[in-house]
Amino acid sequence: MNxxxxxxxxxxxxxxxxxxxxxDLPIDRLELFGSPRSAGTTCRFxxxxxxxxxxxxNDDFRGIDFALVSAGASTxxxxxxxxxRHGAVMIDNSSAFRMEEDVPLVVPEVNAxxxxxxxxxIIANPNCTTIQMVVALAxxxxxxxxxxxxxxxxxxxxxxxxxxxxxxxxxHAALAAGGVPPVSKFAFQLAYNVIPHIDxxxxxxxxxxxxxxxxxxxxxxxxxxxxxxxCVRVPVMRAHSESIWVxxxxxxxxxEARAAFAAAPGVVVMDEPAEKRYxxxxxxxxxxxxxxxxxxxDLACENGLAFWCVSDQIRKGAALNAVQILESLL
Amino acid sequence: MNxxxxxxxxxxxxxxxxxxxxxDLPIDRLELFGSPRSAGTTCRFxxxxxxxxxxxxNDDFRGIDFALVSAGASTxxxxxxxxxRHGAVMIDNSSAFRMEEDVPLVVPEVNAxxxxxxxxxIIANPNCTTIQMVVALAxxxxxxxxxxxxxxxxxxxxxxxxxxxxxxxxxHAALAAGGVPPVSKFAFQLAYNVIPHIDxxxxxxxxxxxxxxxxxxxxxxxxxxxxxxxCVRVPVMRAHSESIWVxxxxxxxxxEARAAFAAAPGVVVMDEPAEKRYxxxxxxxxxxxxxxxxxxxDLACENGLAFWCVSDQIRKGAALNAVQILESLL
Numbered sequence: 001m002n003x004x005x006x007x008x009x010x011x012x013x014x015x016x017x018x019x020x021x022x023x024d025l026p027i028d029r030l031e032l033f034g035s036p037r038s039a040g041t042t043c044r045f046x047x048x049x050x051x052x053x054x055x056x057x058n059d060d061f062r063g064i065d066f067a068l069v070s071a072g073a074s075t076x077x078x079x080x081x082x083x084x085r086h087g088a089v090m091i092d093n094s095s096a097f098r099m100e101e102d103v104p105l106v107v108p109e110v111n112a113x114x115x116x117x118x119x120x121x122i123i124a125n126p127n128c129t130t131i132q133m134v135v136a137l138a139x140x141x142x143x144x145x146x147x148x149x150x151x152x153x154x155x156x157x158x159x160x161x162x163x164x165x166x167x168x169x170x171x172h173a174a175l176a177a178g179g180v181p182p183v184s185k186f187a188f189q190l191a192y193n194v195i196p197h198i199d200x201x202x203x204x205x206x207x208x209x210x211x212x213x214x215x216x217x218x219x220x221x222x223x224x225x226x227x228x229x230x231c232v233r234v235p236v237m238r239a240h241s242e243s244i245w246v247x248x249x250x251x252x253x254x255x256e257a258r259a260a261f262a263a264a265p266g267v268v269v270m271d272e273p274a275e276k277r278y279x280x281x282x283x284x285x286x287x288x289x290x291x292x293x294x295x296x297x298d299l300a301c302e303n304g305l306a307f308w309c310v311s312d313q314i315r316k317g318a319a320l321n322a323v324q325i326l327e328s329l330l
Numbered sequence: 331m332n333x334x335x336x337x338x339x340x341x342x343x344x345x346x347x348x349x350x351x352x353x354d355l356p357i358d359r360l361e362l363f364g365s366p367r368s369a370g371t372t373c374r375f376x377x378x379x380x381x382x383x384x385x386x387x388n389d390d391f392r393g394i395d396f397a398l399v400s401a402g403a404s405t406x407x408x409x410x411x412x413x414x415r416h417g418a419v420m421i422d423n424s425s426a427f428r429m430e431e432d433v434p435l436v437v438p439e440v441n442a443x444x445x446x447x448x449x450x451x452i453i454a455n456p457n458c459t460t461i462q463m464v465v466a467l468a469x470x471x472x473x474x475x476x477x478x479x480x481x482x483x484x485x486x487x488x489x490x491x492x493x494x495x496x497x498x499x500x501x502h503a504a505l506a507a508g509g510v511p512p513v514s515k516f517a518f519q520l521a522y523n524v525i526p527h528i529d530x531x532x533x534x535x536x537x538x539x540x541x542x543x544x545x546x547x548x549x550x551x552x553x554x555x556x557x558x559x560x561c562v563r564v565p566v567m568r569a570h571s572e573s574i575w576v577x578x579x580x581x582x583x584x585x586e587a588r589a590a591f592a593a594a595p596g597v598v599v600m601d602e603p604a605e606k607r608y609x610x611x612x613x614x615x616x617x618x619x620x621x622x623x624x625x626x627x628d629l630a631c632e633n634g635l636a637f638w639c640v641s642d643q644i645r646k647g648a649a650l651n652a653v654q655i656l657e658s659l660l
Contacts, residue, residue, distance in 0.1 A: 148631060149630060150480045150628075150630055152482035152573035154484070154524045172502045172506055172521075173506040176499075176502055176503040176506040176507070177506070187606055188606075188612070188613075191502075192565065192611075192612055193611060193612035194484050194571055194610065194611060195610060196571070196608050196610070196623070196624055196638050197603070197606065197608060201603040204627065205584070205603060205625070205626040207603075214629055226629055226630040228575060228628045228629040228634070228636055230482075230624065230638060232571075232573065234565075235522065235565050235566075236522055236523060236565075237522055243526070243560040243562065245558060273537075274531060276518075276527065278527060279526075280518060280523055280524065280525060280526070281522075281524060282519060282522055283518075283523075293526070294560065295535070296534060298480075298558045299536070299544055299556055299557065299558040300478035300479060300557060300558040301556075304558070306558055306560060308526050
């Protein structure tokens with residue numbers, strides 16, 4: 001099997017390399033592609049140095065079976081034809097194709113079968129906030145249909161890329177030294193702050209990030225569920241947290257929900273409040289699962305449940321989910 | 331008018347002093363009281379040094395008209411008799427008496443009249459998270475009765491006191507220097523983290539902090555509203571943020587809601603997303619109002635609205651609200 005990584009030098013690209021090293025995939029050839037800035041640099045993989053090649057409109061993808069692409073929506077749009085022309089399946093981390101009808105949007109724990117119908121040989125990886133939420137929601141949907149979701153997010157700097165993570169640390173270093181923090185990767189200083197604005201605003205005064213949680217959740221779950229989200233950046237490095245309420249058709253008890261989460265693929269229940277055991281982003285960076293805790297009844301709704309989930313944004317929220325899509329096709 | 335401050339050396343006590351200096355109250359005598367640790371220290375007020383006296387069971391409160399008390403629930407319980415015995419009205423910042431039937435729980439913008447019926451001469455100041463939420467909710471309640479509230483909080487270190495604020499800075503300083511961050515004021519490292527646990531857990535797996543938002547909101551608003559809260563500590567210094575959904579009896583348009591917020595006492599609307607104008611805690615420390623933004627329809631509920639509010643926890647969430655209760659009685 002021949003695999004290409006496009007955007008190999010980015011935070012997600014680097015995570016692709018780590019995951020492919022860790023997992024037991026029969027890889028014959030791994031090709032790395034990047035922008036003019038990263039072309040020519042090398043990345044270590046299974047003891048060898050691989051050189052990042054310049055992404056161009058040529059025949060470089062001939063012989064590639066799967067291309068893991070994380071280089072932004074405009075690059076995905078521009079190069080989708082080049083990447084898939086000779087038969088490669090493009091698993092795309094950007095938002096470019098997610099809502100197109102002939103492009104499946106896949107979280108393997110939820111809708112793996114959808115990946116098998118990809119007429120354009122493009123499969124879209126959902127947005128990070130959606131991925132971790134639907135892995136948890138799918139467990140409850142099996143018990144009773146979910147009608148409504150309210151979700152507030154606590155999103156890490158990693159969602160804005162490696163340079164944004166570095167900037168958050170630089171801000172804290174500058175402040176600790178009595179200096180002026182650099183602000184260029186986020187609209188405002190993120191250190192000691194929270195910013196209720198991720199991606200651009202749409203006509204209904206929700207952000208695109210928030211509307212992704214509405215639209216992508218419906219597509220992945222094949223559901224009419226209505227999701228109202230408030231997406232907030234917090235000064236955390238790698239893992240996203242989500243405070244979620246669901247309303248189901250019939251009431252689900254906390255015990256039923258806990259058992260369903262515990263049995264669900266990709267979910268780890270961490271919910272012993274008396275022992276101070278609940279998911280926190282600082283301690284779950286680098287982990288694969290979606291951690292669920294604070295499971296309890298919704299005090300405002302008879303058929304409602306509240307819970308809290310945390311997952312590494314670069315990992316399950318981006319690179320790992322894409323690799324799992326690839327694995328589901330083997 | 332003679333005023334006493336109990337707990338004068340704490341974060342809220344110091345804010346009482348600042349607010350009393352700023353506001354035009356006819357104060358004849360100001361007496362400061364504190365624990366054995368702070369007794370004997372001095373605080374500056376209107377150009378003079380006032381000595382903090384030891385809080386004791388004696389007649390020190392004779393002649394005092396109002397005592398602003400912020401020294402924790404057990405001190406409030408132990409000294410309420412001593413403080414009120416000679417006629418002083420105790421405005422108590424702790425949770426000790428909030429839910430007692432013969433103690434009014436007051437946010438002046440919402441239920442100022444309740445403060446006039448205080449048979450035990452004790453008036454309770456609500457919890458910080460409740461205060462800023464009900465100031466905003468009251469604006470909508472005037473349009474249509476609020477049936478349900480879902481709220482996720484983003485709470486600052488200040489709610490855990492001055493030492494906790496210092497610890498958060500020490501954690502960041504230690505991390506920036508490559509060292510080990512001190513952890514004693516919070517259960518876990520707060521720097522680069524969020525902690526979904528404030529106050530202790532109750533039998534229904536909500537925390538006391540979350541149940542305060544349920545119970546106190548109903549008492550203040552004289553309402554059967556049901557509130558489901560998830561309270562989360564974030565690495566921010568002074569201001570709390572809240573992501574809120576309300577369901578009202580009849581649908582309220584975004585325009586109606588915005589006008590109601592703009593006309594509501596204590597509320598400032600900051601809601602021009604295209605201009606990147608929305609409330610953020612870093613920039614609202616030290617401010618008096620409750621700032622409301624991100625006003626939009628609830629995509630999961632026809633009769634629902636979503637919004638975001640931010641307010642300085644030490645200020646409106648604690649000291650200022652207590653002083654406003656006092657002013658409402660003059």
